[in-house]
Amino acid sequence: MQQISFSDEESAKLREMVTLYDPTKAVILFAEEISPRNITLPQIMKELRDALDHLMRVVADKVVPERRDDSGYGGKNLDKAFGHLYRAAYDALDWVSIILRARIDTQLSKYSTSAIEASLPDYYPVIKPRLEGFIPEKIAQIRANKDIGAPDPQSIQEYAGLVKEMKDYWQKVVAAEPSLIDYAKKETGGKRKERIIIGLITAACVALGVLLTKILS
């Protein structure tokens, strides 16, 4: 059987694809895991399907003698496959970043500002400004500069770094949950005591008022 061989350029492109596919798959699996009710985003699967189609054209070019084309057909299709994979990576990272932000919001919205301040001391000075300012601005900038025709692996790396930072914040929020619950319980207990004391003082004042009225009349 004839051996399949790739040119140096094709081999480099294939290596680049494998390097991008590996983390992209990890991001998709993670997104499906943390997505509410395990809801999926089929657009990403569509991009992977199209990437596979172009990759199969390259393989056919190598293994089917009548499809042999030496005019750069393989390279062109590898570029297109990489473009689809690149878009899948972008969509998957976007998906994860939105889920993480929504999860942090849902998790913390149940608690008071003072509970968050006490249980997550760096939330207001660091985490919130990063989540509402720097990170979405940087993501918007990366997305605006995204060029499917000329994929830039560096921007994917930068995007992945931002999503990793968001994941770390989400894990901190999850880890702070017991402390947040404790604080909320104390807050509720404190408020109950306060209401009882106010009630007792009011009752004492009313009783004193009645007593004084009787004495004076």
Add this chain to the structure above:
Amino acid sequence: MELERIKKELYGVDDIWDIDFGEPRFDRDLTLEFNSKHRGSIRMGMGLFYTPEEWEEIRTKVLQTPLP
């Protein structure tokens, strides 16, 4: 070859290699309707997916909601 003959009969074209797949339409009602007759992804079959329009709506809403 049998597969080659089937391909020609199905699509009517000799060379399908360079024909791109069509753009899929993500419609939950349609997916759920066909789910009883066809096998496929369980998530998709149960309607556990976002259509592009839904996703864009959710994305905008999440990004516009201020954090506590």
